[in-house]
Amino acid sequence: METMEPVIGLEIHAQLNTRTKLFCACPTEFGAVPNTNVCEVCTGQPGALPRMNGKALELAAKAGLALGSAVNRESLFSRKNYFYPDLPNGFQTSQLDPPICQGGSLTLELGDGTEKTVRLNRIHMEDDAGKCLHDEKRGLSLVDLNRAGTPLIEIVTEPDLSSASEAVNFLKKLHALLVRLGVTKGRMEEGEFRCDVNISLKPKGSPVLGTRAEIKNLNSFKFVGQAIEYEIERQTGVYGRGGSVSQETLHFDSEKGETRSLRSKEEAHDYRYFPQPDLPPVEISGELLARLRETLPPTPEEAKKRLVALGLKPRQAELLLERPGAPEYFHEAHKIDDDAPRIYSLMEELFLPACQKEGLDPSDSLFAPPKLAALAKLLRDGTVGRRKAQELFPDFFAKGSDPSEAVRSGNLSQITDPSELLPMVEKVAGAFEKEAKKFLSGEEKILSFLVGQVMKESRGRACPKTSAELMKNHVKERFAGAAKETV
Amino acid sequence: MPAIDEKTALAIAKLARLDLREGLAPGTEEAELKKLVEEFGKIVGYMDILGEVDTEGVEPLYSPMVEPRPPREDAPFTAAAKDADARGAKGAPGKPESSGDPDASFDPDDPDSSAKEDRARWILDDAPMTFGRYFTVPKVV
Amino acid sequence: MTKLHELSLEEARAGLLKKDFKVLELAESVLSRIEEVEPKIRACLEVFGEETRKAAAAMDEAGPDPSKKLWGVPVSVKDVFLVKGAPTTAGSRILENYVPGYEATVVEKLREEGALIVAKTNLDEFAMGSSTEFSAYATTKNPRNLERVPGGSSGGAAAGVTAGEFPGAFGTDTGGSIRQPAALCGCVGLKPTYGRVSRYGIIAYGSSLDQAGPLARKVKDTGILLASVAGPDPRDSTSSSVKTDDYADLAEPDPGKLTFAIPKEFWEGTFDPNVKKVLDRALDLLKENGVALKPVSMPRIGYSVATYYVLAASEASTNLARYDGVRYGHRAKKYDDLLSLYVNSRTEGFGKEVKRRILLGTFALSSGYYDAYFKKAAKVRRLIREDFEKALEGADLILAPVSSIPAWPFGAFTDDPLTQYQLDVMTLPLNLAGGPGLSLPAGLGDDGLPVGVQLFGKPFGEKKLLEAGLLLEKIFPALPAAVV
Structure with a gap:
């Protein structure tokens, strides 16, 4: 049998980051008591009519601009008709033709150093359905319409992907981009970023596509990878046995790690699309597009270039760019103190891990960029040592304190680290050689004078006990031979 | 046919x-x-x-709407905002419709959020069959 | 002494403001008249006696408010207008026990202007019909002849207004459902321009065709009612921000300066002889008064029936998909799975005519037929609108008959849907084009049945339309009060 290769296309549904739903003013908050974030519009009551949320339109257009799509100045909403308990109107309001965006692409860096451009077919807006929970015991399905009407964009790729890892790579990059743009919060546990996979196999080099299967509703990168790998194997097996793959809708059972055929919602989907008569055509003015373009963050390549130009190594820049909010934070701190490497290392070692632990976006942390810049300066000046900085950081981070304030008010805790104290001890011993030799020759009381000088040197922060120990040993080591001579 | x-x-x-x-x-x-x-x-x-009508080059007319409503603000809709809309919307007789832009006003942050559950209560009360706060249907396989 | 319920809306309001009588007295007169006449004509599905009396008493306490256009005036609404806390059925079993927790913008605006919502009027189920015979709850009779239909689908509104049950009513007009019953009962009915009045909270039939509008015994009254509700609604995306005029401030035009377009496709058909006689006389009266009548052609009008029914049924088929027994309304008692829940609830709940239109609409939108039916009809719609625009060039308004036959006997067409559809040929085109239309009585036929004419105006030209209506109202013979 000839070698078969996978042909994969993705349909991603991302929840738009709006306060209210697409066609009514109900809140989009997750996890509310069932059927409380609802009204006559999103529960499909008789007489209710839709009114479109302008923010949703802006976010959809922004996504299109960032992905290099053509944003249609005029697009239409369509009714997509079918019956299902989580669909209160008996139709979904989506966009058939024309959608808000067409075309576009996202370029991936493949493992082997090459690049691959994945083309997009379209981006369109639509409203989400509610949720159906299945109660096995009572033989009921329970319907919660809180989610019904939530604004989504659907992003459809061309079937340009050829492996599970490419697909996951694509999704991660798309997710990071959309989150960075503020288009979606992308919280996958809350269902804000979901993916359907269309996958078929074809003989290598053949232009003819095979029959494709659709795996619906995957909501984690891991499951996407697993589902695709399973399905490739399954389809390969079918062809290997001389059979044919049927066009079907599949569900991925994450526990068993396999795809299963879904009992179809409708036998043949005749959605009877037609333009939504209750909504005007969607218009985007040139001004709005220009304004949105200005709010776009730089492309990853541009962003990386900017960071490298400021003094970071390429790998450092990449690492920063992987963390939403980190590049912006870096730039803010760098404006105040241009010590790029130090700012970066503070972020990498201390700040970002702390944010991650608390589940905070850098922009939401109390430890704002000027404070990190202040800490960098203190380190550079030697006012605070590295270990001390590490020790003090959790407190600074939690309280959002300004480190230079803390130094001024003497609120820094004691230096107990011998490696920090030793340089000061050495300095003092060198400056006060006479006194050091006197100590060696038996004037014990002189030790407190020398320790006092260490205290002065450390602006009162040296731990006296440790300093005394260190001074004793150091003086002995350094001046022992000499002392004998004088006596 | x-x-x-x-x-x-x-x-x-x-x-x-x-x-x-x-x-x-x-x-x-x-x-x-x-x-x-x-x-x-x-x-x-x-x-x-x-089929008898020659519609060559004719674009379909799906709706005769004229100057329809533009997209709205992304904010909850309060009763106060509704009043403002109503007053603005009617306008004074004979004067142009500028005195109140009916779309200008969805006030954000309805302080009376405890009304939320009540607001939706009638919707559940009208349901022919519920289980707790859910609508119910026979189990969808 | 004129009984209070016989006053026109304008007279009633004026009398209340002058304190010639109290709100409660007017309300009592209206409610007694309803009680007296309802057993004969069954125009109302529900009457809000207690609420009306209470509200009336409170208004008398507070005293007249001249800033309110409808202060103390009783008004009815067709049972597709949602009224909060009151059953709203759309004349259908599928909404048998539905009590909404919100109400139509039109109802809110009427209340804000001081009106008393006194009744819900009968209609063809989901506004689909031209005789009100398709109501699942009651059969409304024409007050001029109890053996005859009142027209439809706003038959209850027209019958009620004509019989003096209330001085004003609101109905909806998708293909003529205000204008035709007004003509068949002998009262005035106005369909505003699409988008002039909010559709929010009105049970939808044909989304791009529906429009709420007033019925009353006098043209001026319909102007006052329109003024109370016209204007954009933030909750209805299709409502228009084109500026409103003062529709209550009307001046009769000089007939010598008026030109009416007379489209031959409307006037040269076959008419019932009694109807034809009244129409011919109406044209003569207009000419005698100096109105110029300009013959024009509107060549695609003959395709209106097919265009309308394909588009309306298509929109309706999806507007009615929400009635599935899950969240409100009728739910079948017997079903074994989701599919049978849907099928049984809908099959039991919808009447024959509604089912016919759902089938037609589902078909016209379905894959393989969409281009030839739905999309094609939408193209013809544009051509029909062009016909209107052309006809109105060089004319102030278009004048047309409303119905080729007078109010017909019950059962005449209920089993012959195609014939019934074709009877609407003169009212449907306006909804396709979107402009405003006014229907008013032209006279009584020798058979004692009213004959109406209609005027079509330019989009948002209701003021000019109503003013011309005032003139015709003066020129044409007044109808006797309906003796029921």
Whole structure:
């Protein structure tokens, strides 16, 4: 049998980051008591009519601009008709033709150093359905319409992907981009970023596509990878046995790690699309597009270039760019103190891990960029040592304190680290050689004078006990031979 | 004209979640169904006269709406905002409609959020069958 | 002494403001008249006696408010207008026990203008019909002849207004459902321009065709009612921000300066002889008064029936998909799975005519037929609108008959849907084009049945339309009060 290769296309549904739903003013908050974030519009009551949320339109257009799509100045909403308990109107309001965006692409860096451009077919807006929970015991399905009407964009790729890892790579990059743009919060546990996979196999080099299967509703990168790998194997097996793959809708059972055929919602989907008569055509003015373009963050390549130009190594820049909010934070701190490497290392070692632990976006942390810049300066000046900085950081981070304030008010805790104290001890011993030799020759009381000088040197922060120990040993080591001579 | 046979009629009915056989008197069911299908076919057949009109180069007109509402703000809709809309919307007689832009005003942050559960209560109360705060249907496999 | 319920809306309001009588007295007169006449005509599905009396008493306490256009005036609404806390059925069994927790913008605006919502009027189920015979709850009779239909689908509104049950009513007009019953009962009915009045909270039939509008016994009254509700609604995306005029401030035009377009496609058909006689006389009266009548052609009008029914049924088929027994309304008692829940609830709940239109609409939108039916009809719609625009060039308004036959006997067309559809040929075109239309009585036929004419105006030209209506109202013979 000839070698078969996978042909994969993705349909991603991302929840738009709006306060209210697409066609009514109900809140989009997750996890509310069932059927409380609802009204006559999103529960499909008789007489209710839709009114479109302008923010949703802006976010959809922004996504299109960032992905290099053509944003249609005029697009239409369509009714997509079918019956299902989580669909209160008996139709979904989506966009058939024309959608808000067409075309576009996202370029991936493949493992082997090459690049691959994945083309997009379209981006369109639509409203989400509610949720159906299945109660096995009572033989009921329970319907919660809180989610019904939530604004989504659907992003459809061309079937340009050829492996599970490419697909996951694509999704991660798309997710990071959309989150960075503020288009979606992308919280996958809350269902804000979901993916359907269309996958078929074809003989290598053949232009003819095979029959494709659709795996619906995957909501984690891991499951996407697993589902695709399973399905490739399954389809390969079918062809290997001389059979044919049927066009079907599949569900991925994450526990068993396999795809299963879904009992179809409708036998043949005749959605009877037609333009939504209750909504005007969607218009985007040139001004709005220009304004949105200005709010776009730089492309990853541009962003990386900017960071490298400021003094970071390429790998450092990449690492920063992987963390939403980190590049912006870096730039803010760098404006105040241009010590790029130090700012970066503070972020990498201390700040970002702390944010991650608390589940905070850098922009939401109390430890704002000027404070990190202040800490960098203190380190550079030697006012605070590295270990001390590490020790003090959790407190600074939690309280959002300004480190230079803390130094001024003497609120820094004691230096107990011998490696920090030793340089000061050495300095003092060198400056006060006479006194050091006197100590060696038996004037014990002189030790407190020398320790006092260490205290002065450390602006009162040296731990006296440790300093005394260190001074004793150091003086002995350094001046022992000499002392004998004088006596 | 497409042939509207019984199979087609029943398929269309199923798409619309209707049963054409329901309510027909047993015994004459088949004859009555035949009549229904014929009537459906006649009605569709009449609509075929649309084919006589030359619509070359004519764009479809789906709605005669003029100056419809623009997209709204992404904010909850409070009662106060509603009043402002209503007053603005009517305008003074004879004056141009500038005195109140009915779209300008969805005030954000309804302080009376405890009304939220009550606001939706009537919706659940009108449901023919609920389980707690859920609508119910037979289990979808 | 004129009984209070016989006053026109304008007279009633004026009398209330002058304190010639109290709100409660007017309300009592209206409610007694309803009680007296309802057993004969069954125009109302529900009457809000207690609420009306209470509200009336409170208004008398507070005293007249001249800033309110409808202060103390009783008004009815067709049972597709949602009224909060009151059953709203759309004349259908599928909404048998539905009590909404919100209400139509039109109802809110009427209340804000001081009106008393006194009744819900009968209609063809989901506004689909031209005789009100398709109501699942009651059969409304024409007050001029109890053996005859009142027209439809706003038959209850027209019958009620004509019989003096209330001085004003609101109905909806998708293909003529205000204008035709007004003509068949012998009262005035106005369909505003699409988008002039909010559709929010009105049970939808044909989304791009529906429009709420007033019925009353005098043209001026319909102007006052329109003024109370016209204007954009933030909740109805299709409502228009084109500026409103003062529709209550009307001046009769000089007939010598008026030109009416007379489209031959409307006037040269076959008419019932009694109807034809009244129409011919109406044209003569207009000419005698100096109105110029300009013959024009509107060549695509003959395709209106097919265009309308394909588009309306298509929109309706999806507007009615929400009635599935899950969240409100009728739910079948017997079903074994989701599919049978849907099928049984809908099949039991919808009447025959509604089912016919759902089938037609589902068909016209379905894959393989969409281009030839739905999209094609939408193209013809544009051509029909062009016909209107052309006809109105060089004319102030278009004048047309409303119905080729007078109010017909019950049962005449209920089993012949195609014939019934074709009877609407003169009212449907306006909804396709979107402009405003006014229907008013032209006279009584020798058979004692009213004959109406209609005027079509330019989009948002209701003021000019109503003013011309005032003139015709003066020129044409007044109808006797309906003796029921």
